[in-house]
Each structure stands twice: as C-alpha cells, then as structure tokens.
Amino acid sequence: MRLVGDINEARDLAQSTHLAALQKPPPGPMQRGWLATVMRNLQRQQVRRETRRRERERLAAKHEALPSPELMVAKAEAQRRVVDAVLALGEPYQSVILWRYFENKPPREIARSQGLPLATVNSQLQRALGKLRGQLQQDFGESDSRAWTGLLLPLIHCDTSILAGMSIGGGFGAPKSLLITLVAAACLLGSLLLYLAPEQSTDMPSESRSSARPELRQELQVAREDGPGTERLTLTTNDLAPASAGESQRNIKGLVFDSFGRALPDLPLHALGEGLDTIPMRSDAKGAFSLVTAKAPLEVRSADPAWVTVIAGLVSRGVADSEVPVVAVLAPAISLAGQVLNPAGKPLAQVQLSILPPAELAARIPESLDASRRLHGAWHTATDETGRFELAGIPAISGAKVILRRDGYLPLDLVQPEESQTGLSIRMQGSETTLGLIAGQVLDPAGYPVPDARVCLGAEATDTDASGMFSIEVGTDRGELSLHALKRGYLPAHRLLAAEEAKAAGAFYYLHLPAPSAKISGLLVDRRGQPIAAARIWIHDGELLPGLNGSIEGYAHGGLTDDELRDVREPSGASTASMDELKEAYPNTLWAWTRSNARGEFELGGLQDRSYALRVLREDPLQIFDSHAIPAGSSHVRIVFAPETRERIAGRVQTLDGQALLGIDVEFSMWTVQRRMTYPSGKSMFTGDAFTGPRQTSDEAGYFEFANPGRQPGFLVLSGEQIMNQFLPFDANGMQAPEFGPLENLRLRVPRRMHFRIDLADDQAATSLAMLNAADEALPIASFQNEGRTSKERWAILNGRSQVLAVSEEAVTLALYKEATEVQRSKLNLRAGMVNRIER
Secondary structure (H helix, E strand, C coil): CCCCCCHHHHHHHHHHHHHHHHHCCCCCCCCHHHHHHHHHHHHHHHHHHHHHHHHHHHHHCCCCCCCCHHHHHHHHHHHHHHHHHHHCCCCCHHHHHHHHHHCCCCHHHHHHHHCCCHHHHHHHHHHHHHHHHHHHHHHHCHHHHHHHHHHHHHHHHCCHHHHHHHCECCECCCCCCHHHHHHHHHHHHHHHHHHHCCCCCCCCCHHHHHCCCHHHHCCCCCCCCCCCCCCCEEEECCCCCCCCCCCCCEEEEEEEEECCCCECCCCEEEEECCCCCCEEEECCCCCEEEEEECCCCEEEEECCCCEEEEEEEEECCCCCCCCCCEEEEEEEEEEEEEEEECCCCCECCCCEEEEECCCCHHHHCCCCCCCEEECCCCCEEECCCCCEEEEEEEECCCCCEEEEECCCECCEEEECCCCCEEEEEEECCECCCCCCEEEEEEECCCCCECCCCEEEECCEEEECCCCCEEEEECCCCCCEEEEEEECCCECCEEEEEEHHHHHCCCCEEEEECCCECEEEEEEEECCCCCECCCCEEEECCCCEEHHHCEEHHHHHCCCECHHHHHCCCCCCCCCCCCHHHHHHHCCECCCCCEECCCCCEEEEEEECCCEEEEEEEEECCEEEEEEEEEECCCEEEEEECCCCECCEEEEEEECCCCCECCCCEEEEEEEEEEEEEECCCCCEEEEEEEEEEEEEECCCCCEEEEECCECCCEEEEEECCCECCEEEEEECCEECCHHHCCCCCEEEECCEEEEEEEECCCCCCCCEEEEECCCCCECCEEEEECCEEEEECCEECECCECCCEEEECCCCEEEEEECCEEEEEEECCCCCCCEEEEEC
8 A cells, every 4th residue: 555555556466466476486485575576566667657658648639629619510510411412312322422431341342242343333433422522512612612621521530440330230221310320421421521522622631631541532332223123232242351561460379289189399380371471480388379460361280291280270360369279280190002902803093082080080179179270181192093092191190081982882981090001902892783773972071971961863862871872763864964962051062974874783973062052141121221021032043953843052041842841740730731831831942031030131041153133022012022143152232122013903803794703812922933944854844932922802892902012923813612713823014814904903704613413324324524615625623622622624423423513604515434435415504502413
C-alpha cells in the first residue's frame, strides 16, 4: 500500500511479484529483502508504462472545440440528404452503391463470383457514382459542393468494424431499424466523398485524402436486369485474398508430434507458402515452435529429410494471434521396393500402390488439429512394365497400410513395414465375378473404402457394403456403359466402360470419389429487402441419372431415393403415405429442396464444379421463381424473390350442357421439376414432380378463384363425387385446351360421373369390358376406393359380373371381350345419380 496507495493495485503488484519469483527464483534461499526488491522494480516499470501511455494519448488528442448545435444540425441534414440521394437511385445503381460501400465488397471479388469481366463491374459503379454526384450537386447547388463535402468529411473516420454487425447474412436488406440503417449508410458514405467530391476541391486535408483506400474508385456490380420479374443477384465467395504488404505481424505458436502423439524436440522445421521464401525454425525441448510473420497461408513441415510430414501445420490468414496452436505430425522416413505379380506369378504392370495412415491417427494426437492439414494420398506410385515399384521417403507409421489396386483384380491391403525393405514380392488375386456382373470398390479422396455409396450403371443401382465393395448387373445394353459412384457430401466418380468388356468374367473396377462437393449459400429476400422464411429452394438443372430416378446433386444433397421414401412412415407409424405425399414432405433425388430459415438464410450442398440455376417456391400464394446461374461454391448469395404473377386464376365449373356445378374441389398445383430422362438404351421418358397448392370449392354458380398465382407452368385438378376427376394443364400462355378460355375467366365444362355394373346371363360370355365414346374411342373407367382412384381402359369381368365402376357421361357404347377378342357391342343410356345395372 505504501508503494501504490490503492488496495486493488497493491494486490495486483503482490501477485505479479509472486509470479516473477516462481518464474525466475533467486540462486539461493528466497529472502524477504529479495522479494521487496523485485516488487519495487515491478512498481517502477508500471509507473514508466503509465507515464508513456498518458504522453502518447496527450500527443494524439485533437485540440478542437465542440461543434455548435447549428453545425451538428447542418451535418445531420447533409447526411440525410446523401442517404436520400442513394435511396432515390434506380436499379441497378442503388444496389451497386449499397453493396460496394455498405457491404464493403471489393470489385474483383464480385467480378469473379458473378462471372463478369472486371471492366464491366467497374463501369457500372462509375455510372452509379456519376448519377449520385450529379444528384447531390443538384440538391446542394454547384457552388455549395465544397460545403456539403466538408459537412460529411468527418464520416470518413467512422469505425466501420462497428457497422459490420449491422448486415445480416451478407444482405443490405436485412431487417434493422430505419435509423440504424440510415446512420450506418451515412457513415460508410463518408468514404464515398473521396470520390464524389469535385476534383477541383482543395479543401480536403491531406491526411484525410491519403487515408482513402485505392479501390474506392472501383465499383461492384450487383444487379442483372433482363426485364420485369428478374431478380437482383449478388454473389461473394470465401476466397482469401493475398496478404497485403501492410498487414500486421502475427505471433504464431505451434507444436510438433510423432505419429504416437509424443513431442519431437530439437527438430528443424520450415514454413512454406506459395510464391514465398521458406521460413526456417526449430522445435524446442518440449516440441514447441514459434513464428512471427504477416505472410499467409503457410504450411509448417519437416526440414529434416529423415522425417516425413504426415500432417502439416496450417497458418491461415487472420488479423490476430490465434489461441489454437499450429500442429504438425512427423514420422521417420523409410523406403519400400519390390515387385507385384499376377495370380500366375507373372509381373503385373500398372498396379497402383499407396500408403494410408491408420484412421485413428488423429486420436493419438493430444492437441486440436484445427490448424493442420492432413497429407493423405501424398505417397503413391505404380508398377512399371516389369511389375517393379519403389516407394521412397514414406512415413513409418504404426498401423499404416500399403494399398494395391488394379482394374480386374481384387483390392489388396497389407500392413506397412515400419522399417525400410527391398526385394518385396506381392501377388495379386483376380476377381471372381460371374458373367453379366460388374464388381468393384468405391474409395474416398484419401483412398479409404466408402461404405453405403450409391453405384449406378444405366438404370440399375446398388449400394456398397462395409468394405466399399459392390456388384451390379450389366443388362443387355450395347456400346458404352456409364458407371457412377455417389456418396453424400462428395463429388461423383464416373467411368465409361465398353459393354462387351464389362460383361466379361472377372470385370472389377475402382471408383475414386474426387473431392468433397461444393455448396451455395445465401439470403432470400422479397422486393422490399425483407427476409423470406420457409421458402423451398432447390437446384433446377442437376445432372439426371436413371439409376437414381433423379439427379446426382439431389442425391448428394441428401434427397431420398424412391426406396428410402418407401421406408418413411407417417408419424403414427400405422401406414405409408402415397409417393406424391412423401415427395412433398421430404426432399428427394428429383426434387432436393431445402428451406430458408427465419432469417431468410439457405444452403444447398452436393454440387459439382459448375454453375447452377436455383428455383424458389413460396406456398402462399403459390409462386415459383428462377434465379440466374450461380457458380458452385458461392456464399452470401442474395436472391430477391420477384416472380412474374397473374392477378388471378378463376372461372366456373359446369357440366357439358352448361349447368353450374356446386361443391367441386379445384386444386391448383405447379410443376417443381419437369425434365426428360434419357436411358442408355436411347429411350427417353418425361419425369417431374409437382407441388400441390391451395384448394377451392366451387360455389353455387360453379365459381372458384386463386389470387396472385405465379406464371410458371402448372395444372388444375378437379374432383368431386359428381364428376370424373380432371387433370387440366396450363403454361405461361394459358390452358393447353384453349376451349376452356383464358386463365382469368375459365369455363371448365367437365363430364359427370356415371356409375354402372355389368351382369352377364352367361358367366363365360366375356372376361373384360370397355366403354367407348361417340367416336369409338376407349374412355377411362375408374374405381374410387379408400380416397384413391384406379383408372384403366379395360376392366375385368369375373364370373359374369363386374364391380361397381364409374365412367364419363360421354360413354355411349359398351364393348365386351373374351380374352383379346371383342364378342359383343351394344348402345348405352346411362343416368347420373344412381348405379346403372347393365344386363347382357
């Protein structure tokens, strides 16, 4: 207390003294006087630090008076007028300004993610800034340009890091209070003044002028405007830019272990980066190392040829020292050499050999591997024409395996020796697959077997077992066969096989999944910038595979196959829903949708390395919207849901003779997927899914109406006990049956339902029946049971009697058949509202 005069500071000083004594104790016994000396030295050091800090603050302080109330009001008014000018800009210029200066996105990043030339990106912002400058000069007056520039000049020094949290999901339309949004925008627009201010102005202080970033004169393109109903779409990716020369130094700390998790002391290491000089270092007695650098990314590896890097330490780009240590794992270097033989003992060429560390290697390391990169797949070779191989400089890891793979031969996994060996002799085993079957194994990018992967060969499909093995029937296809392997979360593996070669006995193939699949993530908002929750979003143009009855992307994203859908039970567990109901309730391989969350955020995975069109569905009102092509891997995508809509779909349901029908259910549905799938045989088939939308019941005048529907293709389904159910498709131009009239004023004349039953005097006179219209065309005959409908043109007669069936009132002729031969034809006069008993 005598030294510092404050009880809290005294306690801190005492703790610091004890800590110093523990870290560097005296050479002899610890005396009280020695502790007092240490305490006084620590107290003097603290006084000097405080004195220097106060002096720095005094020199840095600005000696200026507080602004007057009039000046503060003038500044606030100027800020408001700048914000109003931005919000008054038309599209795409308003979005350009907001995304460039509110979201702080550099032009090069936007150009890359949008797939546009940088020159195009820059030119759009140039025009936007020109319009903004012209509007401000018009508002303030040409002579007042220096005045409004000076009023907003202090905004250049706003701390934009505080404002970063105001943007939700990367979108400038995030729900925030108007005041916060305008203040944030005005603060960031202070940076714009360095561009917007007239070039002849010389009133701007040199300090402020030099503080501007060079890219403030570049622009960001954020809009594609192709016409009404087209969305604004912004893409930014997570690609890291190279570290700038002015980036601050960071203190990187790390540890180095062997493959058993033991610290490796006094080993030479180096940090490597693309296009950078090697940075040498060495681990200390506890296996620790440190690095002070502004360069990133870097990998820390062994600099000793006697040690092989198994897991490299990873120094990522960042702005602060990390608490997670950089961890590298090394193993002694050994060499293996020898010869591979076929079952007959002959040299076998083109055998792929690789070293796989044990799967439990990470569990042996006592530290987190978050700042590390595994080098699996780095050690491999192939046998030459004489079957010989050499694996030099490979790690000696307990539990590692030597993996041998060659088409036509079973996989061979050997325990890797932990010491160098030459003269090895290894014999492969041939496949024992039967004629007409293809067998093989699916491997992940590191070379490990992949269980439960989906393998498709044409329209056939199967799953791999626990060891990644599969067998699949070839079928009767000719020419080339396309063999696919898929695993959720990975890109697909693909091979083209000659059909005759594939059908040969012993056909065995390896399929290597190349890499994890990409994602697209972002934000869905409406025209006002408000987030849209619970909308369905999916890939509209995935690669179709007949063996999946859907797309590769749909499967990889987690969409259920037809078999998996059938295994899904209703919550009660008592029954299985229909396939149509299941496909609306669960993402499937054809319609692999995801939902936006309460903040409008979404993520779609399972994507290959290309661009995709997204499709968005809102259920109330039922509307569908298509985006532009978006590169896989894009994040912070912003989609403004702006579909083309109609005022209504409406009309009247009537009988064929024009009487209004009351109580008819009219269901409005839209196609979510409409694709044509081509099979290896050359046969093609339409495939699609639809979403069942709202339902109306016709009133006494037969009238129904759906307000504000989208203009995407869809269909109406009419059902009721009085009529035969009707499926009425339409497209953007109207009904496919033009006699029904325009979609806004439909006249849906539908046939009534007639019930009948056949009784034959001779039980053996006929075995089936058909109903014909006036043109002798067969009409659908239906059975309505358990809220379902079975419809076909020919219905069985059993022991001279049919069940009660239904047919359109257009039926005028009954045709009876015995086996495939027509035996009788007679005229009909059916009546509605009763079961017509027909005796023959």
